[in-house]
Amino acid sequence: PNSEKRVAFVFTNSTAKASQVGNAVGLDSAASLLGVLRALRDDGYDVGTLPATSDELMHALLDRATYDTTLLTPAQLERAVLVPRERYAAWFADLPDAQQRRMRQQWGDPPGQAYLSGTSLALAGLHFGKMFVALQPPRGYGMDPDAIYHTPDLPPTHHYHALYRWLREPPAAGGFGAHALVHVGKHGTLEWLPGKGVGLSAACFPDSLLGDLPLFYPFVINDPGEGTQAKRRAHATILDHLPPPLTRADTYGPLAELAALVDEYYQLELLDPSKLPLLQGQIWDLVQRSDLGTDLGTLLRRDHGDHVHEWDDEFTEDGVPVTLSEMNGPDVAHLLEDIDGYLCELGRAQIRGGLHVLGQPPRGEALPEML
Structure with missing residues (x-):
């Protein structure tokens, strides 16, 4: 019994x-x-x-x-x-x-x-x-x-x-x-x-x-x-x-701050270009402080038609260190485009949201996320 x-x-x-x-x-x-x-x-x-x-x-x-x-x-x-x-x-x-x-x-x-x-x-x-x-x-x-x-x-x-x-x-x-x-x-x-x-x-x-x-x-x-x-x-x-419900990774911490700076840069291009050099410096400092060079250096080797970028992990070109302030206009635009793409890719990634509990199916927002 x-x-x-x-x-x-x-x-x-x-x-x-x-x-x-x-x-x-x-x-x-x-x-x-x-x-x-x-x-x-x-x-x-x-x-x-x-x-x-x-x-x-x-x-x-x-x-x-x-x-x-x-x-x-x-x-x-x-x-x-x-x-x-x-x-x-x-x-x-x-x-x-x-x-x-x-x-x-x-x-x-x-x-x-x-x-x-x-x-x-x-x-x-x-x-x-x-x-x-x-x-x-x-x-x-x-x-x-x-x-x-x-x-x-x-x-x-x-x-x-x-x-x-x-x-x-x-x-x-x-x-x-x-x-x-x-x-x-x-x-x-x-x-x-x-x-x-x-x-x-x-x-x-x-x-x-x-x-x-x-x-x-x-x-x-x-x-x-x-x-x-x-x-x-x-x-x-x-x-x-079941595995835990999936959810979007989104960005947080330094990545969220970097995304906000990139968005602000695009706005200032139209509204007040004179402030762009200051914003470029802030973006560059954040990339360095967050140690994003390895990830971004790997992802920034992209062909933009008329220009092939070969930024390495220390952001050098032909062995010479490069900063945003030293890049010309098209290079800066391409670099920011790649950073923006990198952040969007991370934010859209699906990750586990919490842990599964036996006998409890996904409910509420977790159900469409799982589906």
């Missing part, structure tokens, strides 16, 4: 930074999780007392414990879920010999050195009734985070293995006893652990860690390649979700 079902939710935390907890591509993971928990409650699941907002949910998780060593306190480690050394040693002994050997070579004897409270492994997460929200441990430590994330032959740490084993072990055996697992949003690191690419065996780490635990995976619909990876390597049931 639903009231007895136990479900675990995993938030990504690949960098082990508190600021990156729940980071998912295009998905508001906290708001989505809170919506899912409320829906489960309506279906008779035991979700305990839920926070009123997604911000409260995130703060409760971070206050409980994280894997951010710059913020983690001994008190938080004591409040975390603790897996005794002896229990983990028995779980570790169940792994194939080749996996045990690789983990010992990389991370030492169990329980390793990371995230320990005494001799027990500390797992970050929070109970809500029979639900558990876990932070996915980092794949490694003491290395460059990007190298850890993308190294295909790096075995998981003892701490990483302990979380997934604890989630699927029944309570009588010292585990959480999950009937199903949900990875909240693209993407975690489990599907990138060492092993075969297709048709995994018991010698492959994703298979060893998941066992036969069903995995549901909300995943942004516009990345089928990595979604397929999760299906093939983590037997995931993919739950596609």
